[in-house]
Amino acid sequence: MRRFRHAPLNVALAVVALMWLVPTLGLFLTALRPQSESAGSGWWRIFFEPSQITLNNFLDIIGSDFFGRSIVNTFAITVPTTVAVVVIGALAAYALAWISFPGRDGLFIAVVGLLVVPLQMALVPVARLYGTLGIFGSILGVVLFHTAFGLPFAIFLLRNFFAGIPKELLEAARLDGGSESRIFVRVILPLGVPAIASLAIFQFLWVWNDLLVALVFARTSSAPITVAIQQQLRQFGGNLDIISAASFVSMVIPLVVFFAFQRYFAEGLLAGSVK
């Protein structure tokens, strides 16, 4: 009875769900059509003429030096950044949660303050700094910048989680003569897994999807796929085959991560709704 009563609502929300699905579907189907077809008609023609379906656009993307390399670069930027943010952030979060030292609370408040600083505030000086250090245009430079701007959120999220770990567990470990590093590895990290997982997924997607940082600090040989796509946009209509296929390729990993770890992603977002 209850379901029946809500039939109009079910229909209405099904229409809304379609509105959210169709644009993405359109991109996918565009990527399956040759440029000669996309130049003259919309992706929905594919339903009337299924013979036009081709995987060539995807093969071209994966086979091209430029895009192939950009996919490799995306991994080379995202994976080290995620590891660095988690490790460095967890170390700092532990100190801020469980080691007492003068100025600790003030330091943590400062980190909370850094959460919302627009990264535009750092682009110009860091670009100059990188020039001096000779790492402008390198993947290392991109990784370091992302790490720096990922840390405040990492420290914020992990410190709050670590602070909730029962005091008795740590005190017992300390009484057993465990050093701080032993406690960190044996007690904090295992108990912190849920928060660390949320952070890692959030950070991974954040960096994978970044455009601005890479646009400023990467050069063609170190550019991730977002930059590679952006560079094709001036000829949007003429390059639609390449652009749509590359965009879809760029979405595959985030979507896999999303569907595999949706809960952790949502929790990371909930914790991060201050950033």
Added chain:
Amino acid sequence: MLAPALVFLGPALLILVALVVYPIVATVIFSFQDRTGDGFVGLANYREMLTNSRILTAIRNNVIWVLVVPPVVTGIGLVFAVLTERITFGRAFKTIVFMPMAISLVAGGVIWRVVYEDDPDKGLLNAGVRAVGAIFSAPGAYVGAGPSEGLREDEGALVLADPVPAGSTVEIGLLRLGASDIPEGARPASVTQPADGAISGAVFRDFTPGEEGTRGELDAGEIGLPGVAVELRDAAGEVVARSTTDERGRFDVPSLPPGSYQVGLAASNFRAPFSGIEWLGPALVTPAIIAAYTWIWAGFAMVVIAAGLAAIPREVLEAARVDGAKEWQTFRYITVPLLAPVIAVVLITLVIYVLKVFDIVLVIAPSNVQDDANVIALEMYQTAFGARNLGLGSAVAVLLFLLVVPFMAINIRRFRAEQG
């Protein structure tokens, strides 16, 4: 305990100081320097910022973004969060709406650029507008036809220059029609004599091989134009009768009151087919990008609010219902107030993100309208790294920073309150 603390904090502090704290200070200093960072110029960059029309457009657009996006996205998220609790596929719905949050704004932007294509044959949105529009105003069958002798144009319609009395016949010729413009089944035109008080006539292609005929008159062999909408107007210009031509181009309007009438062919005959709304033109580009951004972020608002909703004790809502509160009243007076803190967090988060909006504008706005769609973060990038004006670029960055500071303060206050 300072030594172990430093070991743990060291790497983070080093990176944060070198790549966040020091640059913030340096950017502030740069904002008072010239375009190469070699000399101080006082407040010149800030003065430039408040007079430069590009930057003012960026600021104005950012104001629009901040005023529109947070309330709209939060409102949609609230509605979705509440409604998904009542449908059978709530989980699937949430996943679908939340999904765009996982992909890059670059990919999201490309998705919407395809949707917004001008050509209704290629862009989904314009195809939809055309399909709906065709119900109300179908394109004419004689697009491109021109008036022959004796006709003049009047707001898209073609009318006979001289009014005719009831009981007359009229001959209306059209030019500039090729063989392919003539509908199948059209036959040589003819005119029938009208009954008393009627007006009849023919609409025909005013063309004979060898140009032997007379312009504006029906010559032997000229072809009739079927399906033309004919309108008769009275002296006041009101349409008093309509008719449609048959396969010989004939029409007939019987039993008119005495008087003279202006005979014309309706504008609908010549209406050009829909060529697409220019979604990404200067006028609509910002609303179009905002719509795409809403599509991406609605899932965020929905998920956060749904989590807040789940935390409301069921008994509270049940109690309200037992007390006879209607669904809407429960929502308005119980659910929304209890959700207020969550809604505030969503709003603030959106304001902070929207102030920094960048990628999606760069991706969706075609290069020739990028100035019209400009926002502060984009302007900062273009000035500092496109035009290589370090001083002005830094000043724009400082503006962005100052706009975010109040929200930073709110965060810190809230955080302190939570810590008790």
